[in-house]
Amino acid sequence: xxxxxxxxxxxxxxxxxxxxxxxxxxSHAEAFYTSTRSIEVSIRNSEIFAEDKVxxxxxxxxxxxxxxxxxxxxxxxxxxxxxxxxxxxxxSIAKASPRMPNFALPDxxxxxxxxxxxxxxxxxxxxxxxxxxxxxxxxxxxxLDNRVTAKDGRVSYVAGWRGVKNTxxxxxxxxxxxxxxxxxxxxxxxxEVTSGCSEFEFGRGARLHPEAVGxxxxxxxxxxxxxxxxxxFEGPVIFGPEAVSYQLFDVLVGALISSNVISGRSVxxxxxxxxxxxxxxxxxxxxxxxxxxxxxxxxxxxxPSQVTVLVDHGRLESFLHHAATAKELKTKNTGNASRYPxxxxxxRMITGIGYRTKPEVYPSNLVIKQGDKSQEKLVSEMxxxxxxxxxxxxxxxxxxxxxxxxxxxxxxxxxxIQHAIKSGMVLGIAFDWLKQISAVGSDSKQFANSVVPSLKxxxxxxxxx
Amino acid sequence: xxxxxxxxxxxSVASQADVIQLRGQxxxxxxxxxRNGTVEEFSSITLKGVGIRVFVDGKSWGFSSTNRxxxxxxxxxxxxxxxxxxxxxxxKKARISLPPVKASTANVVVPVKKPLKxxxxxxxxxxxSDAYKGTKATGPTIASAELTFVGLEDDKYFLGNEGIRVSExxxxxxxxxxVMARSExxxxxxxxxxxxxxxLELFDKTPPETFxxxxxxxxxxxxxxxxxxxxxxxxxxxxxxxxxxxxEAIGHPLxxxxxxxxxxxxxxxxxxxxxxxxxxxxxxxxxxxxxYFPFDDEGVECKxxxxxxxxxxxxxxxxxxxxxxxxxxxxxxxxAWDYSAEPLIRQTNIGIEAGDFALEEMIEDVKEGLFLExxxxxxxxxxxxxxxxxxxxxxxxxxxxxxxLRGANVAGNAIEVFKTIDAVGKEATLRPGAxxxxxxxxxxxxxxxxxxEIMVGGxxx
Numbered sequence: 001x002x003x004x005x006x007x008x009x010x011x012x013x014x015x016x017x018x019x020x021x022x023x024x025x026x027s028h029a030e031a032f033y034t035s036t037r038s039i040e041v042s043i044r045n046s047e048i049f050a051e052d053k054v055x056x057x058x059x060x061x062x063x064x065x066x067x068x069x070x071x072x073x074x075x076x077x078x079x080x081x082x083x084x085x086x087x088x089x090x091x092s093i094a095k096a097s098p099r100m101p102n103f104a105l106p107d108x109x110x111x112x113x114x115x116x117x118x119x120x121x122x123x124x125x126x127x128x129x130x131x132x133x134x135x136x137x138x139x140x141x142x143x144l145d146n147r148v149t150a151k152d153g154r155v156s157y158v159a160g161w162r163g164v165k166n167t168x169x170x171x172x173x174x175x176x177x178x179x180x181x182x183x184x185x186x187x188x189x190x191x192e193v194t195s196g197c198s199e200f201e202f203g204r205g206a207r208l209h210p211e212a213v214g215x216x217x218x219x220x221x222x223x224x225x226x227x228x229x230x231x232x233f234e235g236p237v238i239f240g241p242e243a244v245s246y247q248l249f250d251v252l253v254g255a256l257i258s259s260n261v262i263s264g265r266s267v268x269x270x271x272x273x274x275x276x277x278x279x280x281x282x283x284x285x286x287x288x289x290x291x292x293x294x295x296x297x298x299x300x301x302x303x304p305s306q307v308t309v310l311v312d313h314g315r316l317e318s319f320l321h322h323a324a325t326a327k328e329l330k331t332k333n334t335g336n337a338s339r340y341p342x343x344x345x346x347x348r349m350i351t352g353i354g355y356r357t358k359p360e361v362y363p364s365n366l367v368i369k370q371g372d373k374s375q376e377k378l379v380s381e382m383x384x385x386x387x388x389x390x391x392x393x394x395x396x397x398x399x400x401x402x403x404x405x406x407x408x409x410x411x412x413x414x415x416x417i418q419h420a421i422k423s424g425m426v427l428g429i430a431f432d433w434l435k436q437i438s439a440v441g442s443d444s445k446q447f448a449n450s451v452v453p454s455l456k457x458x459x460x461x462x463x464x465x
Numbered sequence: 466x467x468x469x470x471x472x473x474x475x476x477s478v479a480s481q482a483d484v485i486q487l488r489g490q491x492x493x494x495x496x497x498x499x500r501n502g503t504v505e506e507f508s509s510i511t512l513k514g515v516g517i518r519v520f521v522d523g524k525s526w527g528f529s530s531t532n533r534x535x536x537x538x539x540x541x542x543x544x545x546x547x548x549x550x551x552x553x554x555x556x557k558k559a560r561i562s563l564p565p566v567k568a569s570t571a572n573v574v575v576p577v578k579k580p581l582k583x584x585x586x587x588x589x590x591x592x593x594s595d596a597y598k599g600t601k602a603t604g605p606t607i608a609s610a611e612l613t614f615v616g617l618e619d620d621k622y623f624l625g626n627e628g629i630r631v632s633e634x635x636x637x638x639x640x641x642x643x644v645m646a647r648s649e650x651x652x653x654x655x656x657x658x659x660x661x662x663x664x665l666e667l668f669d670k671t672p673p674e675t676f677x678x679x680x681x682x683x684x685x686x687x688x689x690x691x692x693x694x695x696x697x698x699x700x701x702x703x704x705x706x707x708x709x710x711x712x713e714a715i716g717h718p719l720x721x722x723x724x725x726x727x728x729x730x731x732x733x734x735x736x737x738x739x740x741x742x743x744x745x746x747x748x749x750x751x752x753x754x755x756x757y758f759p760f761d762d763e764g765v766e767c768k769x770x771x772x773x774x775x776x777x778x779x780x781x782x783x784x785x786x787x788x789x790x791x792x793x794x795x796x797x798x799x800x801a802w803d804y805s806a807e808p809l810i811r812q813t814n815i816g817i818e819a820g821d822f823a824l825e826e827m828i829e830d831v832k833e834g835l836f837l838e839x840x841x842x843x844x845x846x847x848x849x850x851x852x853x854x855x856x857x858x859x860x861x862x863x864x865x866x867x868x869x870l871r872g873a874n875v876a877g878n879a880i881e882v883f884k885t886i887d888a889v890g891k892e893a894t895l896r897p898g899a900x901x902x903x904x905x906x907x908x909x910x911x912x913x914x915x916x917x918e919i920m921v922g923g924x925x926x
Contacts, residue, residue: 041553045726048556051549053529054805055542058512072508076532086511093507096586100503127552135556151726151847186847193729193848263501264608265645267652346641346658347613349905351494356510392844393852393874393922398645398652403695403874403922405852425852425876425922427695463695463922 006057007035007161011173013083014059018165021087026094027067028167029087030105032300032339033059034355036160039127041134043153043183046142048134051127058355059083060339063090068099072358102328106303108169114288114297114305121206122177123159130155133210137183140214145187147225148218151196153183157206162300170302178293179203181213187221194224195407197390198242202293202446220389220408227420229464230411236385236438237426237460238378238412241445243388244452247395247402249366251430252283254397256310257361258325265398267431268316276316277434280371281455283311285320287335287364294340294364294449301337301359308334310366314435320361338362342449363449370453371440378439378456380415386462387412388426400430409462427461436460466491467632469515469534470624478543479626482519482550484563486763489515489622490804495581498613499593502601505611507590514804515539517546524561525554526786528807561789566765568628573759575635577664581616584665589614592640592665592673599677600644606688607681608647612673615639615660617907629764637755637907638667639897642677646684653687653871655680655839655856657705660897660907662757683839683857686869693858693870693923699834700875701827701888701916706855708896708910709840711815714851714879715745717902719772720798720810721787729849729880733778740886740917741776744818749797754814754909755897758800762808767797772815784810802904809903816911820889827888827916829864835921836861841872849879858921873923882919890914 035057060074071093163173197220287305322337337359393404441454527550639660749767784799799808843853860867890913
């Protein structure tokens, strides 16, 4: 799927361009370059809808002139002239830019070499094999119950290289693979269509579990067939891993990103050691997690990967940093420079990710330390409450406001799920919820940038239309 | 670029496909972002590549793209597209008879009064900096302000084996403000976008400083605002929020792929599905609209497509495949974010025809309700369920606007909510918009204020 010779050519072109840029009396320069080939099979209405193969490669330069004037330019045109032009464009932008006194690039550090990031089977995957995986996923979902339809889905295998070089001696390259199944579907019973339900699997190797993904999605749809309303409620709510990985993750990450602290957009602008959450909550950024979807040997500035405790039993221990924010806040770099942030930010969506963008501060694998009770056990211990497996609606960054529609919410009484909730919303401030966590589940699940379990939160408000 | 595409059509691979759609693209993106007085980002991104889509055996599409534009790589990409299509054609249950497209040759250049190329890097920095200065001029409670200028220049080339050869040159300019006011532990965010298809004349009418100041004033006023209530309310929806309601709640279910995937409007053609006051259209040729695309990415001319007329469902938005499956006509709604993505059914400039009501009249008739304004984006399910955020609200008591409230989310089912609309404003506004359905898209929305009933998820005690 991917030819090493292409990568060698790109790497040489980048080297040559860096040498030429250095001669232009720049203060520093950095090149981030990638080459990827992906196979993607999409599913629509029970059928394989399309198969895409995308080859992409490019380089993004950050050039610093006059010590602290920074410019960025990127290109996907892979010839000597175009690559050098991108470097020179970054330089001319830097000259026109105001100063950034706290800008920094990382120094060279001892190299870390993480295993398990590359599976040759992914690189050699054929479209026929990917189609077969997609077929098995759909078949598993629809054969479980004929009222369930696989409406949308994707099977994706990506193989590629990632490299960083800078004039401070950073020079690292790594070969990576990622694999992914996503299936989304709904069901129809008595003329009514359920909310959509999804299931994912994120991996680094070729061996995914399409049957499990399909069956899980179908079970979720079936669980929504007998939905009914509930009266307004305020009490304990268990948020399942999917709900935690989306809205709660967004709020938590928004508060932990150091650039938000610097710009006043994080509500946690206090000293480390402050109590920000319940004793039950411990949050770690683990860039060297075995099989982690975001694991890597170095971040997107070339800083070696590490494990960083962010929240320890409710106390704030560290924010996430890259080189520049660490310099500005006079602390240590945590190796969280990312050119692949999950974002609905309009600017980021327009520019794209990878070599097309400068790095931002973002978690690698954000891990919430799991507890010792399964989700079933947590439910069985709840007299009256709500289980929220998935909810729809953005969390408001900064304020932490969540008012989300329950796309998979269940009414619990006497330790048992009674029925799915129809037209319900869950309301509150996520930062308050973090303080109200009374239990953490043992059911951690891997998502793109997180590994999170169920969280039981007290005094949460649920309303119904 | 056409030379490269033509050479593809001349290769032996071309004989293996029924339909061939070749898309070449060159794109330059300029970003300048000023955050809290510092130029946080000044970037230039240059992209060039080709996407090849083929239809084989009367059943199956395959797509492959590359940024390697040598003859050998392009032939390999073309071969991959055919192989990908073949890999599933045997699994397809039915043949698809694609509707024929009109052969056409066009060279579309979107008129620009102030082209980006006439402005220096310093001028671009000044736009974002001036907008930032506007935010800071409002006072010290503005804790954070990020103002981002985006300039997007696209040269697109479409060559098909059915007689279509179209090139399009378009410039798009946006200014995006994200402001956060903070006082005694209270954080109040506000955001707003300004954007059009055209050049820097965008700022003739709304100077960057004025734009920044307006957004910051809103964030500041929200610091003092109370939390909104929860429950079902009669609401008047300002165009800034109506744009999201239209796009998310009703626009997505009117996209044929979502409708066919069990959306709430499937099988409802010619039926009354909304209030009779509502006429909705999609139009790729609204001048200045961010979704200005005279042709789509299958080479189909974009039209003014009436989707709902006086509440009756008339049409979905179609690409050629969905049109074939629904025995309908393609509506020019197949769009890809760039050459590397396969076209999907997307809105261009979706709009609601203006009605008869002045905004004041819409408020006057509400005994107890809310006036909802601004947006924080949202999402919709195929069954018409939606959730999206409003930036701020005001109480309406006995037909008069009352105290200001902070933002939260609204939720509901599109079909149920649109049946409750009892007033449509007489002034429709063109708004910039964006959507992340599978891949990114920038779009326009033409929206008047509306009055309806909706579920509000506020967090007041």
